[in-house]
Structure formats: C-alpha cells, structure tokens
Amino acid sequence: MLQLREEYFVPKTTINSISTYIVTLLHHLQSLFEQQIIHNDFNATGNNSSSKPTSGSTKTYIDINTTKNMINEVCFAVEAVTRNEYQFQQFCEEHFFYHPPKEIILSNPGETKQVAYHVPIDDTIKSILHNDHVIEQILNNIKQQQEKVFIDEDLMFSFRHGHFGNRIDDDSLLIQLYMDDIGLTNPIGCRKERHKMCMVYFSLEDIPNEHRSQLEHIHLVGICNSAILKGSCKY
Incomplete structure (x- = not known):
C-alpha cells in the first residue's frame, strides 16, 4: 500500500x-x-455414522x-x-450495469475515418434508477416542490411548474441537456496535437439542487470532434 x-x-x-x-x-x-x-x-x-464419536x-x-x-x-x-x-x-x-458507448461512423467509405460516440440516455437512466436512494431523492424533491408551489403559485422551481410544464405527466422525468467543448492533448509520440472535442451531457432536473452539480449526477451522452459540428468539415 x-x-x-x-x-x-x-x-x-x-x-x-x-x-x-x-x-x-x-x-x-x-x-x-x-x-x-x-x-x-x-x-x-x-x-x-456407525462409529462412536471420540474426544477429538x-x-x-x-x-x-x-x-x-x-x-x-x-x-x-x-x-x-x-x-x-x-x-x-x-x-x-x-x-456494474456498464454500457459501452456506441460508435457512429461519420465519414464516407474511402475517406479518413471520422467517428463520434453516443451513450443512450435510456440505458443511463435505467442504471441510475437501480439505486433506491436516488429514486427516493427524486420523489421527495418533486413532492416538496409541488407543495411549495401549491402554497405560492408565483414560485417556479422547474419547467413542470410553468404554463406548458403543467401538461407533463407526473410520472415523467425532466432531462436537462447541455454541451461543452474541451481540449485534449496527446503528450506521447510525434503528433503532440491538441484536439478540441464537443461533449454532450445530461442531468436529471428532478435531482435536488444541492446534488445536481455533483459529478456523479452529470452523465455523458455523446462526444465528437468540435470541427464536425461547427461546419469546418463537410459531414
């Protein structure tokens, strides 16, 4: 150790x-x-079984x-x-209910291979809901917010408390998607280049606010080269 x-x-x-x-x-x-x-x-x-037991x-x-x-x-x-x-x-x-990311080939045959990776949201949510403690947190948070909104209609904690949010099924989960660019550097070998990657994440909006920003409640959805999304490539 x-x-x-x-x-x-x-x-x-x-x-x-x-x-x-x-x-x-x-x-x-x-x-x-x-x-x-x-x-x-x-x-x-x-x-x-037929013999008598001895002292030892x-x-x-x-x-x-x-x-x-x-x-x-x-x-x-x-x-x-x-x-x-x-x-x-x-x-x-x-x-551990691990689901490997799915590779998506973006390039055409004969061209330099360009790929993206996708993690299905439904698989991730199934893994999250295997934890009874998380389910309890979500249900308690939704209940507490609804009680406060019932007392004061001017309060709005999430989309479900707005005009259009009232139409959402009570058994539904709110998913918040967001995107960010990160820089990756390969320090080994002759090609010491920096690669700018686009990362797509999601979090459950029904998780209590004090836990939602924690790393364990932020889940990867997809990753690809940023240039692909910004139009510098023809894909």
Missing part, C-alpha cells in the same frame, strides 16, 4: 478504498474456508492442498478481471 501511494502517487482516498476491498476479500476467503471445513465435517460424519471429533481442519487450491482459484478470479481490456469491460457490464 505504501508503494502504491508513494511510487505511483495514488490518492489517500483511493488507498483507503483499496484497503477496504482487500479486507473484504480476506473475509470472503475466510468464509470459503469455513464452508469447506463444514463440508469436510459433514462427509466425515457420514462416513463414520470436535476439532475442525482443512487439508493443505485444498487450501492452496482455494487460494489459487481466488487469485485467478482477481487477476482475470484486469487481464485485458475486453475481459475488464465484460465484468463491468455483468456486475
């Missing part, structure tokens, strides 16, 4: 998270050992080869996660 922090400049918060996961892994390993011991005791009891029959043990095999299986599972980028992505899709 010291090597990670000092040699690779890993932040303290990240080190704390890694430490927590290591301790959790060891606890899971302990549980596996206990399950194996129970399994061994059950088999031993079945094989010696209450002792538990696990074979050294079984221990080695179990540790090797855990090590293999841990290493498999980061063995290659494809395997890592597969694990993220399976366990």
Whole structure:
C-alpha cells in the first residue's frame, strides 16, 4: 500500500478504498474456508455414522492442498478481471450495469475515418434508477416542490411548474441537456496535437439542487470532434 501511494502517487482516498476491498476479500476467503471445513465435517460424519464419536471429533481442519487450491482459484478470479481490456469491460457490464458507448461512423467509405460516440440516455437512466436512494431523492424533491408551489403559485422551481410544464405527466422525468467543448492533448509520440472535442451531457432536473452539480449526477451522452459540428468539415 505504501508503494502504491508513494511510487505511483495514488490518492489517500483511493488507498483507503483499496484497503477496504482487500479486507473484504480476506473475509470472503475466510468464509470459503469455513464452508469447506463444514463440508469436510459433514462427509466425515457420514462416513463414520456407525462409529462412536471420540474426544477429538470436535476439532475442525482443512487439508493443505485444498487450501492452496482455494487460494489459487481466488487469485485467478482477481487477476482475470484486469487481464485485458475486453475481459475488464465484460465484468463491468455483468456486475456494474456498464454500457459501452456506441460508435457512429461519420465519414464516407474511402475517406479518413471520422467517428463520434453516443451513450443512450435510456440505458443511463435505467442504471441510475437501480439505486433506491436516488429514486427516493427524486420523489421527495418533486413532492416538496409541488407543495411549495401549491402554497405560492408565483414560485417556479422547474419547467413542470410553468404554463406548458403543467401538461407533463407526473410520472415523467425532466432531462436537462447541455454541451461543452474541451481540449485534449496527446503528450506521447510525434503528433503532440491538441484536439478540441464537443461533449454532450445530461442531468436529471428532478435531482435536488444541492446534488445536481455533483459529478456523479452529470452523465455523458455523446462526444465528437468540435470541427464536425461547427461546419469546418463537410459531414
């Protein structure tokens, strides 16, 4: 842990998270050992059901080869996660509802390849709503705003409290889209150029104001070269 922090400049918060996961892994390993011991005791009891128990029959043990095999299986599972980028992505899709961005080819065949990337909004919203705490925040925020607007009709917290917003279904979510340009620089290799990229984001307007600007509530929708949208390219 010291090597990670000092040699690779890993932040303290990240080190704390890694430490927590290591301790959790060891606890899971302990549980596996206990399950194996129970399994061994059950088999031993079945094989010696006709014999009388001895004073040493209450002792538990696990074979050294079984221990080695179990540790090797855990090590293999841990290493498999980061063995290659494809395997890592597969694990993220399976366990963390990760949806890879969809590539959109903008150039014609035979021309220099120009692409954009798109993250479907509906997939992102499905992932957001897997968190019960977020759902509770959204529902409570909508309810509190409606109560305040009912008391004072001059108040307007979002689009749904305006003239046209009254027509929106109460079960709908308000999505706010916005766009920004960022500069990316590749410091490696002979082509040390700066690339200006256009980023499209969205956030749920029904998230409480104190949380809406947090990074975890700002979601990527699309990315492409800024020149494509500004008309300097013919696409």
